[in-house]
């Protein structure tokens with residue numbers, strides 16, 4: 001069992017080896033200087049031995065005393081210098097490895113499928129990216145080297161002690177047996193506690209992250225107290241684990257400190273008897289105890305070094321759990337490239353079930369067949385939970401179909417490189433995520449090169465189409481910092497920035513997951529009109545939760561029981577499909593998070609002219625009527 005644990009510890013830490021190749025010589029230099037410092041420390045008692053046996057003899061002059069003292073001083077300075085050198089050798093490589101591993105971790109997180117991120121708490125990932133790699137760096141720069149040096153110092157020191165007196169050496173070694181036995185049990189229990197505490201810290205980080213993000217909900221629902229209680233409970237669990245760890249380390253430290261001291265006490269008695277019996281000279285006895293004092297330091301540091309090693313092992317295990325998570329959505333082995341993308345989109349026999357769907361439960365999408373002509377605007381309608389968002393997520397391959405295929409211009413999207421696919425397809429979600437950057441950076445996040453247009457012109461055009469002219473009136477205009485650490489925007493403002501971001505990418509296929517739900521009806525109508533004009537060459541699939549969103553589509557597809565059960569114009573479906581009428585009747589007619597868009601005056605130079613004053617929240621939504629299916633607006 002112990003052997004198995006040993007292997008596990010080594011194999012866990014061994015995974016660091018590939019990361020050490022380029023810095024191995026510096027680590028080796030660090031190890032050698034640390035070892036040199038220990039050897040110098042072990043040499044000092046030998047000088048004492050000579051001093052006591054020669055310079056302190058009656059009738060000897062003081063010359064030898066000065067020489068001996070000078071040698072001890074030089075050795076002391078040398079030891080200190082080696083220690084400084086050790087730090088200098090290892091600090092850069094350790095931080096280099098930490099930075100590389102952290103960057104690799106972040107890159108891997110970016111590549112992992114959404115399905116992975118759905119399963120993992122953000123705090124767990126945060127703690128793995130930050131504190132676990134921090135542990136690992138500290139262990140590498142100090143713990144690992146000192147553990148090797150400590151072991152060598154003890155072995156060399158004990159060998160020296162044996163060479164001076166095997167009787168005294170044996171007494172000292174006797175203390176090592178219980179220490180070793182206790183060390184094995186300590187390692188197992190401390191290793192488990194270490195894993196528990198690092199996981200608990202990760203969970204705690206998730207709670208902090210979620211409550212900071214959801215602070216408005218907590219306040220609005222007066223749940224701050226409950227959240228605090230729950231947090232305090234978890235924090236206490238972590239505290240209990242930390243106390244358990246500290247207690248078990250204290251017990252181990254007690255054993256490794258006390259036993260050598262007891263051995264030394266016993267050794268002192270035996271040593272004096274040996275000197276009295278003429279079997280040992282005084283100089284050797286002094287040197288023996290001075291060496292024992294040098295060895296005692298490393299022995300006492302075994303506990304903290306072992307605990308550090310176990311924490312580093314846990315940290316590496318946790319790191320590689322994520323790094324070894326397989327990316328389920330990858331580039332094809334032999335990708336094809338689309339020369340000219342028209343944007344014809346087809347769902348052919350698409351089935352989809354989430355990995356955690358219970359066995360036997362029906363698949364969410366159960367044979368979806370749907371064709372969108374290039375440049376067409378198609379609304380997707382269905383009751384809540386019918387799988388509309390899921391179907392949309394299949395197009396940029398945020399999830400992959402379980403069976404069937406999604407085709408772009410007749411090519412299975414899994415045959416395209418992900419990067420290429422995602423330049424052809426752009427998405428605006430209902431639940432908008434803005435980054436802690438300026439409006440400009442948020443909008444231009446995925447912006448494609450538009451021939452003849454500067455980034456500023458792309459930005460202006462995207463903001464204008466999304467009716468997000470309010471961005472120019474922010475304190476620093478489009479350079480105003482928004483997102484989590486910036487200015488708070490209303491739900492509708494956020495949606496319009498996200499919509500502008502999707503438009504700026506100028507995709508062949510635009511996927512809109514109810515991106516206008518937070519706009520008031522007038523603003524929505526203006527956005528819809530402009531979208532219809534600029535999306536002339538863009539195939540658009542839009543989830544509609546409001547009749548007015550349906551109104552901007554050329555055709556409507558009805559998702560029902562995992563299939564598309566009807567496709568047609570709004571008028572056709574309204575006239576001939578009971579389920580469509582039922583779904584429409586249940587759609588919201590009011591925005592979910594009303595944003596009036598009164599601040600939408602655009603700068604004159606955009607040439608859009610004055611916009612109609614938006615209606616107030618109480619105004620009725622515009623009616624959806626068969627004119628919805630009239631011909632598309634003229635191109636810009």
Ligand SMILES: Nc1ncnc2c1ncn2[C@@H]1O[C@H](COP(=O)(O)OP(=O)(O)OP(=O)(O)O)[C@@H](O)[C@H]1O
Nearest residue numbers: 118354356364382383384385386387388389390391
């Ligand atoms: N990551 C996920 N893992 C497991 N099940 C999920 C996941 N995301 C969504 N679901 C489930 O899949 C079903 C369809 O969700 P989806 O969001 O696609 O529906 P929707 O039609 O867009 O609903 P709504 O109109 O309310 O937005 C829901 O029952 C939901 O609980």
